[in-house]
Amino acid sequence: MIKKGKPKKVLILGSGALQIGQAGEFDYSGSQAIKALKEDGISTVLINPNIATIQTSENFADKVYFLPIKVEYVEQIIIKEKPDSILLQFGGQTALNIGVELFDKQILNKYDIKVLGTSVETIKDTEDRLLFSDRVNEVGLKIAHSKTAHNVDEALKVAAEINYPVMVRIAYALGGLGSGIVNNEEELREKASRAFSFTNQILIEESLYGWKEVEYEIVRDKYDNCITICSMENLDPMGIHTGDSIVVAPVQTLSARENFKLRSVGIKLIRHLGIIGECNIQYALNPANGDYRIIEVNARLSRSSALASKATGYPLAFIATKLALGYALNEIENIITKETSACFEPALDYIALKFPRWDLQKFRKVSTVLGSEMKSVGEVMSLGRNFEEVLQKAIRMLDIGMIGLTGNKIDFTDLEKEIQVPTDRRIFAIAKAFECGYSVEKVHELSKITPWFLYKIKHIIETQKQINKESIKDTEFLLAVKKNGFSDKQIALFTSSTETEIRELRKKNKVLPVVKQIDTMAAEFPAKTNYLYFTYHGEENDVQIGDKNQVVVLGSGAYRIGSSVEFDWCCVNAVLSLNKMNYNTIMINCNPETVSTDYDICDKLYFEELTMERVQDICDFENPDGVIVSMGGQVPNNLAMKLHNAGIKIFGTSPLQIDNAENRHKFSNILDGLEIDQPVWKELTSLDEAKKFSNKVSYPVLIRPSYVLSGAAMSIVLSEDELEEYLKKATDLNKEHPVVISKFITDAREIEVDAVAENGSLFCYAISEHVENAGVHSGDATIVLPPQRTYLETMRRVKMITKEIAAALEITGPFNMQFIAKDNEVKVIECNLRASRSFPFVSKTLKINFIDIATRLMMGERVTKIDKSSFDLDYVGVKASQFSFTRLKGSDPVLGVEMSSTGEVACLGDDFNEAFLKSCISTGFKVPKKGVMLSTGTTLHKAEFIEELKMLNKMGLTFYGTKGTADFYKKMADINVEVLWRPFDNKEPSILTYLSEGKIDLVINIPKTAEKTELDSDYIIRRKAVDMNVPLITNIQFAKRFVKALSQGNKPPIKSWDEYQ
Amino acid sequence: MRKKAKLILEDGLEVTGKSFGALHNTNGEVVFNTGMVGYPETMTDPSYRGQILVCTYPLIGNYGIPAEVNENELSNYFESDAIHIRGLIVSEYSEEYSHWSGDISLEEWMKQKNIPGITGVDTRMLTRKLRENGTMKGKIVIEDDNSKIDFEDPNAKDLVGEVSPKEVKYYNKGPKKVILVDCGSKNNIVRAFLNRDITVIRVPYDFDFTTLDGNGILISNGPGDPKMCTKTIEHTRKAMQLNKPILGICLGSQILALAAGANTYKLKYGHRGLNQPCNETGTKRCYITSQNHGYAIDSLTLPEDWREWFVNDNDGTNEGIIHISKPFFGAQFHPEASPGPDDSEFIFDMFVRALQEGK
Ligand SMILES: Nc1ncnc2c1ncn2[C@@H]1O[C@H](COP(=O)(O)OP(=O)(O)O)[C@@H](O)[C@H]1O
Ligand SMILES: Nc1ncnc2c1ncn2[C@@H]1O[C@H](COP(=O)(O)OP(=O)(O)O)[C@@H](O)[C@H]1O
Ligand SMILES: [Mg+2]
């Protein structure tokens, strides 16, 4: 045990908003860290503006600050809280970088703060590519041959020496940002100049494309005990970011010799670096001879370590915290067995597979090619006992409409290219290839994927070919099919029967999956674990069937645009409430980046598919009292009706009512019946009808195709030509695939209600307003609670409608509504009979846990009414969205009716401006100091913006703009705007040059129309701003509020969550 | 189409799967190993003599079997010249393999060496059973092989005699010489010395090595019950008078203990895997070790000039012994690894230092 020097108060840096490369996994690691510290009686202070996280919930950290994770804020918190130590390893790259900055600026020193675990010097050794290769060479280990460069010319020179193709890498970057393989000079020039916009050092490296990529998770204590917890092998070769690769654990195609060589190499290096706690090491392994290169060490918890924890059952983040405190590995209890210690290397008797989820179709113009820059927004993990099983499970878990590896509607024009140039669809291209009789050799040659994996994929195809009405009558064959991961749906498809029929057949012939435990030691010792999965490779269930009064909570599955950590917060809170009510809770989820999949949260954790088939399997096995579908977002919500029809009880609002809300026609009728207004809409099946209707309601209109061809889903259309063009290219319009067209209401405000009802009577609710006008997706909009600019009359009307809907749909539980308000008219856009994205935000802002209340009401508990006063606040909460456009090459960073943000933050403030500004800064906005690039859209918008320009003027900022803009503001307001040329003018001084040269530190670019413009100079400017990491504003309401907030200029007070009363 | 095959345990449990490898019935002691890699090394480890091996890791055969390559008369990839397990039980045999060093498939190899296997078995269920009831006698019965086969306890036989070489063999390197008493030694023990430039004199287990002049004695690992090796124990006792450095590994460590007057006993289901944590007594150091043994030293019976050196962090059983004044040590685990982690390789360095110092 620790005799002396145990910290008393520890400051923990979170990771802020979810963004590509840094997602929910850090809520998991942060929460574990806090638990580990509390267990040691250490008090904790957490900084994290990500309000949707578990770690920022009540009774986790002792103090929570919803503030930007920026040095100036952190320092003030240090002064206020006087912590004696700080943890840098649990907030991803963000925390690590700020930690280094605090150290370099002597702040840690000044306030005498101890860095727990790995020292900052060591962190630098791992982050600075040059130092890193020195360290590696010092102990005679191998690293890719490379040289650093500090400017473009140097880069070109170095590359010439190493010779092309070369890999470009960046220090202190996240998710491979800006890195990539370049084949020649101009490719390098382009990439390098982009890179130097956010780093001053890049690395030119020999290309290892096509080598195997493997990773190990390593822990080390201060007594120099050092062990490897998990080995992982990327199915995709070097060159594709591990975050975008399919990954299996443990390694499958390495010999014992290779495996233990890499283990020794890792341990040797980690000891040399002096890491204390957890780290991740990546290798490239030469498939021709077993030669290796060290790629990098991440001296912190990472996406991979979260995956490793879930794949092995070894609580890495928790242990890492204990090690940072100074415990020895063999002094820490093995939480799983409760009998052995943490000093062991898990032995798996199953295989885990991680599959990334990309949402690239949500973005205009984005490149779907995968490389060394991470693009995925989420991931799933599947568990099973052979590769075929876990691969097909994982694909279903993604919830991208694929029923497995095969049997999907997906076609390829150029198969070979699809396999050679990896995109998010490659795995399906490979399956197709085998269907078309390609050889493993050929596919390997194209993809560089290790043949072992390809054989297995081929095996799935071969099995599929044997499936037919006759063959599946043979029980042994049917079992073999299930062992290879086929779902009943797939089998039904290949035997032209129905999912239910197949299920019947299976049950009749006793072809059933068995439950196995994850126990970290392959059953060598008895384990008390409740961490479970289903497999068809077994005869015996590890656990006894069904406890009493069990309740199932369905999780939210893979993080994706529109559904991420906020739904995990809802699920976890529902489970915690159920625990308090003494139910036995069962959690079903398949996302390794979540807290809900920590087995200490619920009584039983099924790390499983959220498909009808699997949920039914679990219910058959456990026969719970019922299921809660309203916490995990749309995924479980979509199962409500099916489960209901299968005779499984759904707690809360009746599935029939859920259907009434989800089905446009039914919902519309209900609204009409209640005389509640809604934007006029119609479902149409032909172009003529569409034209007629649109003319009748007059443009702009909003189109929602039911079946989408090209990326473009929902879209605003301004004219008949556009309508025609859109309907031709985006969707094939016919009786089966109608479109819904609604009148698009311009210059309207959007209002959101999150509420809980009990047997149709409204129990509690929160009304929030959007900063942006309707037309910016509620998931991208900036949301304000309580509303600052909405008329009382409107508020009253919104509340009335909410009440009536709650009654009409007999709601019991959480629900969310969206309204459009113009003048004094209020229209309903939609109603979701489930928890919504904004539940954590309103719950934490109001300090009323809506989920806890909803859960108790759904279970029929009495809950004491909340008194009105607690709804009127003396402070304001503002939720702002985080975008990841920088990572998505080519994407047009403009907001529309399709959601495109990857995360969110929320800050509290004494007034709107304070809260708003803090939120903006938390999502990466910087206060402009030099120049503002203006292209403020229509004349109307230009005029609207004069007020704000004057404020900016007072702040002594230079303005740049096109001639038009300059003349306008000169004439109208006598404000000087320096004229710059637009991209296509090819004249200097030009906007692009000024952006590259960093003369512009804020771009306000308001598209002239709500429509997403074709590739024009505006797009190029927006894109350049994003690539150069210059803050960009594309919405006029946001721009105005931002400038106002800036102009206030006074330093916000540093207040913790509980100080807002 | 693969034949059906059954594994039958002495307690009556029968599990059915598909046969792979050789097509004949066999019997042995059924044990499980939790290693996730290393089947070529494990299967050729003489310590597995007479045992039917259950792999807890479900996918076996992925990287095939490397070609026979010899270096200083030692097979480069294998731990001996034969497969010593009687049979292999897996959840899924990987029909296809891929690896640069792969020469033939696991099944091909097992056919050549005449070893039967069963695939498609719930190996986790088997493991749990063996954990609860302890290791059991078992037999593999293959569809339409009607030859009669009974249960048999290999530990009743002189297993060490079966695997120990018949005559003395020299591996010449540096001036210093170690006598390797081969009770079923893994090749990597020999390699460990050759790599350190030590000459190895490899002698049969029942050979009176005290007559040879070497600078130190290594008593190797091997199969079965240490008490069966009466001759080796007797010679070891004699050697202890010579004050030359002695290192016992696995079975060798047990023999050393018995020679010193301590006792050994059979573990319920033994330690077989690559992830066994061992604490060094009196320190906070913990090493991950490769293990494969069914018997253990009863540390309570150690004479008082002996100390417990390592203890298993999982179940507290003895993992090593050391003499308080003389250069005698025993490790229950395998410092030579192969397959497994090399955390404890330092034990060879210790031993070699001891024999360098010795005259
Ligand atoms: N020398 C190289 N040749 C080819 N691909 C590489 C090379 N170095 C790295 N990569 C690829 O780039 C990805 C990202 O590199 P990495 O150093 O891991 O950055 P990050 O910090 O984003 O993880 C790796 O996962 C690997 O696939
Ligand atoms: N009739 C309309 N007029 C103006 N804006 C609309 C209209 N309908 C929807 N929107 C905008 O589009 C966004 C997405 O619409 P919504 O129906 O909520 O789709 P989703 O189901 O993806 O949330 C809304 O948040 C709102 O900003
Ligand atoms: Mg990496």
Ligand SMILES: [Mg+2]
């Ligand atoms: Mg919406």
